[in-house]
Amino acid sequence: MDALPEFEVVQPSTLDEAIALRGRHPESSLLGGGTDLIVNIRRGIVAPSMLIELNRVSELRVIKADARTLEVGSSVKVADLAAHPDVEQHYPVVAQAAKLIAGPTHRNMGTVGGNICLDTRCIYYNQSEWWRGANHHCLKTTGEICHVAPKSRGVCFATYSGDLAPALLTLAAEIDLIGPLGKRTIPLSGLYIGYARQDQPITESTGDGKYYLSLRPGEFVAAVRARNTSGLRSAYEKVRIRRSIEYPVAGVAVALRRDGDKLIDLRVAITGTNPRPVLLDGTAEICDRPLDDRTFQRLDDLVRDQVMAMKTTFTPGHYRRRVASVLVRRVVERLFAA
Ligand SMILES: Cc1cc2nc3c(=O)[nH]c(=O)nc-3n(C[C@H](O)[C@H](O)[C@H](O)COP(=O)(O)OP(=O)(O)OC[C@H]3O[C@@H](n4cnc5c(N)ncnc54)[C@H](O)[C@@H]3O)c2cc1C
Ligand code: SF4
Structure with missing residues (x-):
């Protein structure tokens, strides 16, 4: 197993502190449960010098669910979402998706924000450093070509595999994003820009398997919200x-x-x-x-x-x-x- 590189972990306890830290350290990564990020760090796929752990920010740990609306903070644990009685009753698609994420220990550690922002996956990417090195890496990291589609002209096709996003998309969910420039709310569908079209340049609304989220510099997910529809x-x-x-x-x-x-x-x-x-x-x-x-x-x-x-x-x-x-x-x- 590869050793972890050095990094600093900071643990803000308020939202303002988290925003300020993120603004001051644009090279940092956000840490939820780390069940995806730490694996990628250990494999040498990413090497952030600072991790901003969001789990102590109480504003991000709220679940509000009733027959009319659902609001889930990004630091809510997947296991808590899965077992919430009002989520099970009024938003079964969300509770069922949460119950099927990874295994029980991952659900206890993993957060809603981490699941929503889960990195895209590929057999040529989710591998150890030496494995990827033996294949001359690929363009999602430091390489020059895509091994899946060598003629892809710079486009990555890595696959988004999070379970919560599709459930929330069927409820027309919205997402609150917070960053150094303030807060904005967008449809959840607008967060995912992995279109992988070879005839379109990468922009804030059109990306691929490498640029798969529309987050602006320093922004992070604060909460996701959905409304119920009678008879749904x-x-x-x-x-x-x-x-x-x-x-x-x-x-x-x-x-x-x-x-x-x-x-x-x-x-x-x-x-x-x-x-x-x-x-x-x-x-x-x-x-x-x-x-x-x-x-x-x-x-x-x-x-x-x-x-x-x-x-x-x-x-x-x-x-x-x-x-x-x-x-x-x-x-x-x-x-x-x-
Ligand atoms: C063996 C195994 C099986 C798995 N199976 C599944 C599965 O079946 N389904 C599934 O969906 N996932 C699966 N996962 C992935 C992972 O466990 C879950 O997706 C989990 O919910 C991720 O949450 P986390 O808090 O641990 O994310 P982290 O690892 O902490 O973060 C993941 C990514 O999101 C970013 N991030 C975290 N919080 C925020 C935020 N608030 N705003 C913006 N970015 C943020 C991080 O910087 C990182 O890039 C599996 C993982 C493993 C190791
Ligand atoms: S560029 Fe993307 S799709 Fe191609 S091999 Fe790398 S991770 Fe896989």
């Missing part, structure tokens, strides 16, 4: 290689409403496939009609067109897309019948 049914399912502890091969969140025989509202979000969690475009057009084979055919088409799984994990891309399709069909069918 929601659920999350994922397929993983080891069922007790594993990132998703694909994970699918669904929120829908039914009126009699008709599907009147449908939101589907997918993780583990693209450099961002994908909120499927086009689901509104298949609503206001009964759920039948035509609906499922259309859903298959939407997944096929928008899921761009590459060989960035141990399972082939086309298999992950197929898994996503099957999960979408399965969860929609189950929720509609419930």
